[in-house]
Amino acid sequence: MEDRNRPLYMIGVAAKLAGVHPQTLRIYEQKGLVTPQRSSGNTRMYSQADIDRLELINELTAEGINLAGVIRILDLKGRLEERDEEIDSLHKKVRRLADRVHELETRADVTALMLPEPTAIRRIDR
Structure with missing residues (x-):
């Protein structure tokens, strides 16, 4: 704004x-x-x-x-607004990271589906 x-x-x-x-x-x-x-x-x-x-x-x-109290209140209000902006920014980062993790997990699932089935290793008892 x-x-x-x-x-x-x-x-x-x-x-x-x-x-x-x-x-x-x-x-x-x-x-x-x-x-x-x-x-x-x-x-x-x-x-x-x-x-x-x-x-x-x-x-x-x-x-x-009084004005001294008003100054203090406005200062605290400003700090609170800064913290709110910081929290919003962190939430956005967490969402981006969660999206990235989901993307990587999906890739891993797709890759696993494309790999050949491991062949069973037979144990030969002598």
């Missing part, structure tokens, strides 16, 4: 969408809660992902969580 990260909104529009004052966005940026991209003219440009993050910050602060 790269589109969610595309810078679309200047600070005034972003503030309206997020339901906060533009100065609040500047404070959030100073505290590291949001990091808008910058245009070539150094104008803050917010993406839809930034707006979603600002809405979450609003929800958390409305519940009485």
Whole structure:
């Protein structure tokens, strides 16, 4: 979802969408809660992902969580998302390996069917 990260909104529009004052966005940026991209003219440009993050910050602060708590929650949320991506990647690797094992087992079965039957070795008692 790269589109969610595309810078679309200047600070005034972003503030309206997020339901906060533009100065609040500047404070959030100073505290590291949001990091808008910058245009070539150094104008803050917010993406839809930034707006979603600002809405979450609003929800958390409305519940009485202070900004230090919000920072901690967002950090943990980011780590959890990274772990989820890592787990998804590992699941894909396991599926690929399982497919490969199945393929090799099938080849081995086919090869075994193509081999001539072993001849019985007679034991001659003297």
